[in-house]
Amino acid sequence: MTSAPESLPSVAVRAPAKINLILRILDRRADGFHNLWSLMQTVLLEDEVVVRLNEQHGGVTLQCDDPSLATDHTNLVYRAAAAALHRTEGVGLDIMLRKRIPMGAGLGGGSSDAAATILAVDRLLNQGRAPQEMGEVGQTLGSDVPFFFAAPTAIVTGRGEHVRAVHLAGTRWIVLVYPGFAVETKWAYQTLASSRTEIFRLSAAHREIDAAANLTWSEIVKVMENDFEALVFAAYPVLRRIKDRLLAAGAEASLLSGSGATVFGLFSESCSAEAAAKTFREDAGLKVFVVQTGSSSLACRSPSVPA
Numbered sequence: 199m200t201s202a203p204e205s206l207p208s209v210a211v212r213a214p215a216k217i218n219l220i221l222r223i224l225d226r227r228a229d230g231f232h233n234l235w236s237l238m239q240t241v242l243l244e245d246e247v248v249v250r251l252n253e254q255h256g257g258v259t260l261q262c263d264d265p266s267l268a269t270d271h272t273n274l275v276y277r278a279a280a281a282a283l284h285r286t287e288g289v290g291l292d293i294m295l296r297k298r299i300p301m302g303a304g305l306g307g308g309s310s311d312a313a314a315t316i317l318a319v320d321r322l323l324n325q326g327r328a329p330q331e332m333g334e335v336g337q338t339l340g341s342d343v344p345f346f347f348a349a350p351t352a353i354v355t356g357r358g359e360h361v362r363a364v365h366l367a368g369t370r371w372i373v374l375v376y377p378g379f380a381v382e383t384k385w386a387y388q389t390l391a392s393s394r395t396e397i398f399r400l401s402a403a404h405r406e407i408d409a410a411a412n413l414t415w416s417e418i419v420k421v422m423e424n425d426f427e428a429l430v431f432a433a434y435p436v437l438r439r440i441k442d443r444l445l446a447a448g449a450e451a452s453l454l455s456g457s458g459a460t461v462f463g464l465f466s467e468s469c470s471a472e473a474a475a476k477t478f479r480e481d482a483g484l485k486v487f488v489v490q491t492g493s494s495s496l497a498c499r500s501p502s503v504p505a
Contacts (some may be wrong), residue, residue, distance in 0.1 A: 206277075208250040209321045210499040213314035214240040214492050215305040216345065217372065217455045217462050219418055220254050220404065223390055223425040225397055231357050232387060235400060237364075237407060237418065238342075239494030240350040241372050245299050245311050247275060249318040252290040258283070259290075264297040274339055278312035282319035289323065300485055302380025304456030309342035310496075317347075317496050320463055333361065349495035353408060365387065365412045369491050372473035373449070373463040375440050378483035386457035389429050419451045427454045437461055440478075447474035 199321045220237040227233055250257075257277045260269040270276065275295050283289055293315065301308030319325070327335075329347040335345030341358030348363040355362075400408065402420045407413060431438040437454065440461040444452040448470050449463030465471035471488045478486045 202383065203305070208248060209318040210246060210248040211314035211318045211321075212499070213247055213299075213346070214309040214349065214496070215243040215299045215307060215310065215374075215489075216240050216342065216349070217305065217374075217453075217460075218424060219422055219453070220407070221424045221426065221456065222398075222400060222404065223331060223387070226391065227357070227467075232391070233356060234341075234354065234358065235404070235408070236354045238345050238349075238352055239366065240346075240495065242489045242492050243299055243305070243315070243374065243487050245307060247311055247314040247318055248294040248296070249279070249315065249322055251291045251322065251414075252292045252376065255260065255290040256288055257290060258293065260295065261291045261298060262295040264295075264301075265300065265505050267295070267297065274308045274312040275315045276341055278315040278336070278343075281338060282316045282325075286323065291319070291322075300376045300460070301377050303460040304454065304458045305374070305376075305460055306342045306345070306456070309336075309340045312336060312339050313343050313346035314496050314499075315499070316343075321498060322360040322420045333359075346496055349467075350492040351413075364410060366418070367412065367414050367489075368492075369410065369488075370415060370450075370495065371465040371468050371487050372487075372491060373444060373471050373475045373478075374455075374460055374485075374487040374489065375437055375462070375478055376436075376485040376487075376496040377440065378461045379434075379456035379459055381434065383457045384482070386426050390434075393429060415450075415464075415466075418501070422451045422453050422464075424454045426457045430454055430458045444474060444475065447477055449474065464479060468477050 226231040260276045287301045303443040320327045331342035333347040336361045348361040351366040352363045444463030452463040475488045
């Protein structure tokens with residue numbers, strides 16, 4: 199084991215949400231999980247993770263400004279900190295998690311928070327891990343975690359462990375509509391697997407994207423799809439209605455993100471996005487966000503910011 203190196207007092211990292219511009223669920227693996235193929239993109243709806251050294255204890259303490267979120271060892275941030283500290287003795291960490299991304303929304307909030315924690319610990323303790331190595335730590339915690347070390351745009355395959363960054367030119371405005379409830383990921387995968395009679399291969403257009411290093415929004419808009427949409431919309435018709443309303447409000451495209459429950463609309467102008475969002479604001483139970491697509495991945499703030 200190694201002892202902790204000389205470290206900075208605190209590090210704050212902004213943790214962005216993600217959307218799936220394309221999500222294909224492919225064959226079942228020998229380990230029981232499914233192979234996926236996804237084009238993922240960050241958006242500027244962000245949580246914040248602040249990690250501070252504490253010489254008074256040798257473990258991890260976690261606080262969160264959302265009282266509904268557990269702050270014990272079941273929390274992904276707590277587990278990420280423990281994983282990042284593996285083989286490092288005598289280090290105490292106090293963590294503050296500030297939540298803005300809805301939980302269970304298909305936006306990868308927990309995974310992004312975990313990735314932000316791994317990065318914060320790396321910077322705080324001068325561990326010097328490469329993004330790929332941090333992604334390998336993250337893969338033990340959740341399938342979406344490695345993506346955030348290659349963001350803002352990447353093609354994700356396997357269980358999520360294979361990530362290839364791509365360049366998507368330009369930005370878009372995204373209207374995120376969260377209906378106030380979660381769709382259980384396990385249920386979505388089980389329902390999809392039990393209802394399928396065959397597995398469709400990637401289309402020619404998706405294969406072209408898979409081989410590309412540079413992409414444009416005009417290419418992506420034409421081929422956006424999510425294999426979970428049909429079954430999730432059948433179980434939760436309100437989500438289909440949200441999609442229809444976004445398209446009627448002028449969205450270039452609208453899609454379920456992940457297994458849900460957030461539905462997003464894609465807009466080229468901020469004024470159009472704001473106008474579309476306004477049509478949802480008076481609906482009880484809905485949370486609506488207007489954000490830009492992310493231009494960067496996890497972002498560190500000054501380490502002097504107090505927790």
